Amino acid sequence: MTTARKGEDRGTTVPPDARARLGQVADAMIESGAGLPSGAQAGVHTGLLDQVVKTRPDLVAPLLRALDELGPDPGLAAVERLAERRPELYEALALVVAGGYLMSSRVTAPLKYRFAEIKIVDPRDIAVVVEEGLLDAVAERTPFYRLPPDAPPEHRP
Amino acid sequence: MRDDCDVLIVGAGPSGAVAAQEFARAGMRVTCLEQGDWPDYEKARAGHADFELTSRKYWNWDPNQRRAAGDYPIDDTESDITALMYNGVGGGTVLYAAHWERFLPSDFRTRTMDGVGDDWPIGYWDLEPYYDEVERQFAVSGLEGDPALPPTTPPPLPPVPLNKLGRRGAEALNKLGWHWWPGSNAIATADYGPLHACAQRTACPFGCPTGAKASADRTHWRALAKDQVRLTVRATVEQVLLDDRGRATGVTYLDADGVRHEIRAGVVVLCANAIGTTRILLASADGTGVANSSGLVGRRLMMHPFGNAIGIFDEDLESWRGPLGQYLHSLEFYESDRSRGFVRGAKWNLLPSGAPLSFMLPGTWGDEPVWGANFTRLLRERHGHSAIWGVICEDLPDPANRVLLDEQAAADGVPGVRIQYRTSDNSRAMMAWHLERLSEVLDAMGAKKKIFNPNLRGTGWHLMGTAVMGEDPDASVVDPHGRCHDVPNLYVFDGSVFPTSSGVNPTATIAANALRCARSLVAHRRDVEVPA
Ligand SMILES: Cc1cc2nc3c(=O)[nH]c(=O)nc-3n(C[C@H](O)[C@H](O)[C@H](O)COP(=O)(O)OP(=O)(O)OC[C@H]3O[C@@H](n4cnc5c(N)ncnc54)[C@H](O)[C@@H]3O)c2cc1C
Ligand code: SF4
Numbered sequence: 137m138t139t140a141r142k143g144e145d146r147g148t149t150v151p152p153d154a155r156a157r158l159g160q161v162a163d164a165m166i167e168s169g170a171g172l173p174s175g176a177q178a179g180v181h182t183g184l185l186d187q188v189v190k191t192r193p194d195l196v197a198p199l200l201r202a203l204d205e206l207g208p209d210p211g212l213a214a215v216e217r218l219a220e221r222r223p224e225l226y227e228a229l230a231l232v233v234a235g236g237y238l239m240s241s242r243v244t245a246p247l248k249y250r251f252a253e254i255k256i257v258d259p260r261d262i263a264v265v266v267e268e269g270l271l272d273a274v275a276e277r278t279p280f281y282r283l284p285p286d287a288p289p290e291h292r293p
Numbered sequence: 294m295r296d297d298c299d300v301l302i303v304g305a306g307p308s309g310a311v312a313a314q315e316f317a318r319a320g321m322r323v324t325c326l327e328q329g330d331w332p333d334y335e336k337a338r339a340g341h342a343d344f345e346l347t348s349r350k351y352w353n354w355d356p357n358q359r360r361a362a363g364d365y366p367i368d369d370t371e372s373d374i375t376a377l378m379y380n381g382v383g384g385g386t387v388l389y390a391a392h393w394e395r396f397l398p399s400d401f402r403t404r405t406m407d408g409v410g411d412d413w414p415i416g417y418w419d420l421e422p423y424y425d426e427v428e429r430q431f432a433v434s435g436l437e438g439d440p441a442l443p444p445t446t447p448p449p450l451p452p453v454p455l456n457k458l459g460r461r462g463a464e465a466l467n468k469l470g471w472h473w474w475p476g477s478n479a480i481a482t483a484d485y486g487p488l489h490a491c492a493q494r495t496a497c498p499f500g501c502p503t504g505a506k507a508s509a510d511r512t513h514w515r516a517l518a519k520d521q522v523r524l525t526v527r528a529t530v531e532q533v534l535l536d537d538r539g540r541a542t543g544v545t546y547l548d549a550d551g552v553r554h555e556i557r558a559g560v561v562v563l564c565a566n567a568i569g570t571t572r573i574l575l576a577s578a579d580g581t582g583v584a585n586s587s588g589l590v591g592r593r594l595m596m597h598p599f600g601n602a603i604g605i606f607d608e609d610l611e612s613w614r615g616p617l618g619q620y621l622h623s624l625e626f627y628e629s630d631r632s633r634g635f636v637r638g639a640k641w642n643l644l645p646s647g648a649p650l651s652f653m654l655p656g657t658w659g660d661e662p663v664w665g666a667n668f669t670r671l672l673r674e675r676h677g678h679s680a681i682w683g684v685i686c687e688d689l690p691d692p693a694n695r696v697l698l699d700e701q702a703a704a705d706g707v708p709g710v711r712i713q714y715r716t717s718d719n720s721r722a723m724m725a726w727h728l729e730r731l732s733e734v735l736d737a738m739g740a741k742k743k744i745f746n747p748n749l750r751g752t753g754w755h756l757m758g759t760a761v762m763g764e765d766p767d768a769s770v771v772d773p774h775g776r777c778h779d780v781p782n783l784y785v786f787d788g789s790v791f792p793t794s795s796g797v798n799p800t801a802t803i804a805a806n807a808l809r810c811a812r813s814l815v816a817h818r819r820d821v822e823v824p825a
Contacts, residue, residue, distance in 0.1 A: 164664070164665065165664040165665065165668065166664070166668040166669065167665055167666045167668065167669070168669065169666055169669040169670060170669040170670050170672070170673045171669075171673075172669040172672065172673070187342065187343060188343075188346060190343075191343040191346045191347055192346050192347070192350060194350065212664055212665050215664065230654055230655070231346065231349070231650075231654070234650055234653050234654055234668075235345060235346045235650055238345070238648075238649050238650050238653070239342040239343060239346075241342075243672075244342075247649075247672070247673070247676050247677070248609075248677070249613055249649065249676060249677070251339075251340060251341075251342070251344065251613070251648065252340050252341070254340070254492035254493070254494065254503075255492065255493045255614065256490050256491070256492055256493075257453055257454055257482045257490055257491045257492075257493060257616070258454060259450070259451040259482045259483050259490075260451075261451075261452075261453075261454035261455065262436060262451050262452050262454075262475060265455060265463075265475070270460070270463055270464070270467070271463075271474075271475075273467055273470070274440065274466075274467070274472055274473060274474065275438055275440070277440040277472070278440065279440045279441075279442075279443070280440060280441060280472070280628070281397050281398060281399065281441055281442060281443065281624075281628065282397075282398065282399045282406065282628050282629075283398060283399075284398050284399060284401065284402040284405060284406060284416065284417075285402075285405060285406075286402070286405075286416065287398060287416070287417075287418070288418050291418060291443060
């Protein structure tokens with residue numbers, strides 16, 4: 137099966153048959169489990185792909201070539217063969233599949249990955265650490281850096 | 294001093310920034326030529342779903358992959374380590390993790406104390422006041438009193454929080470009776486000058502979106518470029534020009550359209566890092582090279598072999614969040630002990646794992662196959678549950694490790710470079726030993742899985758040594774103040790001048806030394822031999 141036909145736009149468009157094929161391979165690369173969706177269930181070949189392409193249009197050409205190279209049965213064995221023979225194409229495929237997948241709120245929400253949340257540092261944190269005594273043992277150590285023989289006298293113990 | 298400017302600086306990284314500020318304050322007319330552009334923080338996407346995919350392109354550490362304006366080809370096929378950098382205003386600090394470390398006194402005396410490398414012509418206490426000053430310029434956050442270091446002036450800001458992960462590491466080191474200290478980082482922990490307090494977005498090496506990380510574009514260049522220094526971007530310096538008497542008269546550079554310009558200057562200061570400075574020195578005099586009577590330009594390249602020890606834990610440690618500066622460092626095994634089977638030592642630092650794509654793509658997270666049924670299981674197991682200990686090994690100078698011009702690979706008509714670098718047996722033994730100790734630390738932390746990566750390839754963040762400083766013109770390229778022995782008004786202020794590398798991150802020392810050299814140049818400016 138050839139995903140990108142001759143003359144077809146190899147720019148930033150991913151044609152429907154390539155999307156279908158990407159869905160197949162995404163399900164092989166990411167099976168559902170642990171309360172998380174599979175690659176295709178998350179939308180790696182649909183909405184997420186659109187986001188990936190918008191962010192990284194440079195990935196489209198190698199992705200289409202990777203999908204071509206996978207051959208008639210785009211399962212895990214074909215992905216492994218691609219990794220060996222065409223590492224640069226495999227890298228693009230892996231980025232699109234895993235990168236797209238991890239953009240999905242269906243994945244980030246169950247992981248409690250609140251990437252949009254900011255948490256301004258609390259500069260008083262260290263006072264708590266010191267008060268608790270976490271630093272005591274190390275702070276009480278005698279200095280253990282070595283002094284060069286020509287260290288100025290005022291810096292010698 | 295005279296000409297188009299009093300001082301021409303090549304490179305707008307931290308060494309160029311610190312020097313430019315010092316010269317401008319002394320009333321000198323300063324021009325800085327920078328081959329890259331201003332960083333585009335619109336592309337700093339932490340907090341957005343596309344953060345990791347964007348970062349892998351626009352904030353890629355490897356210029357060969359990033360290929361942005363200002364990037365030039367670096368052939369690393371003959372190197373064990375890939376050289377990493379950011380070519381643009383701010384230089385490497387746009388991407389640095391901001392781990393801010395002073396060298397230790399013994400780092401300046403490796404020959405005397407350990408019989409290896411070379412002593413520096415200066416010592417720790419010569420740099421000490423300059424460390425104090427640059428720590429204020431770079432908003433350093435940390436805590437004084439570290440027994441691994443000489444007493445210091447308190448840094449201007451308190452350290453980043455330890456969070457759950459840092460505590461876990463600190464408790465383990467306490468259990469083992471080993472040293473740790475809250476991390477010292479060039480990260481603002483409160484609003485400070487142009488910087489804002491860190492929002493813990495774990496994006497430090499991918500362009501800080503908050504403006505909390507002290508990168509030189511923000512700490513220095515935005516203000517300097519307004520009215521104190523003429524900063525020209527997209528200006529790639531080709532050659533330093535010399536007159537008949539061997540004085541530097543200025544440089545030639547190519548602008549964004551490939552048009553060649555000549556600019557004259559009383560003094561030329563190279564701040565282009567250990568690879569970029571070599572490229573300019575070797576390409577000058579139409580490829581014959583300048584300032585190289587010692588034959589040492591480009592040699593003694595040091596890049597700090599780097600490895601890591603990853604721990605995975607049952608508990609949720611929220612390791613996707615936090616500064617990607619360092620929570621803490623340990624210098625327990627930093628100083629030499631030959632009974633370990635190697636000489637010199639390494640620094641450890643504890644980091645959160647950060648965003649998930651970095652640990653879900655096959656590579657450095659062990660041998661378990663990622664794809665298929667494993668993906669979701671491993672994602673659950675690692676996300677938020679992982680800690681990374683980094684190990685920076687001291688890299689000893691070896692003349693065979695070097696930077697050469699690559700005339701074949703030219704960026705806009707200026708030659709590219711190739712690097713030849715082999716990791717030494719000493720570094721390999723050091724790495725293996727340190728990872729064994731970190732295995733003990735991970736056990737003490739209660740890790741359920743441990744992954745070790747000795748000598749990672751894509752880690753050439755620290756570039757040093759290719760224009761060594763010393764008193765002897767036969768054995769060094771520049772004098773102790775950064776002045777080329779062969780060309781009296783040509784200076785090098787970046788990490789090229791380091792005689793040895795230490796085992797800690799170098800930017801604090803690069804900045805402190807640049808300030809020391811700039812101040813010396815200002816003090817002696819009437820004596821500098823300028824072109825006729
Ligand atoms: C991903 C990453 C993480 C890092 N993390 C840390 C860390 O945590 N702690 C630490 O201490 N260090 C870290 N570093 C290293 C740190 O960034 C460098 O030590 C520091 O930036 C060096 O400063 P410099 O001014 O000497 O050179 P650079 O910062 O490299 O600046 C040199 C500048 O010169 C310009 N230039 C070069 N050649 C030319 C030319 N021919 N014409 C015009 N301009 C030219 C370049 O474009 C560049 O902007 C890190 C680096 C990277 C890449
Ligand atoms: S952790 Fe802090 S310094 Fe680092 S990128 Fe986020 S806000 Fe910036």
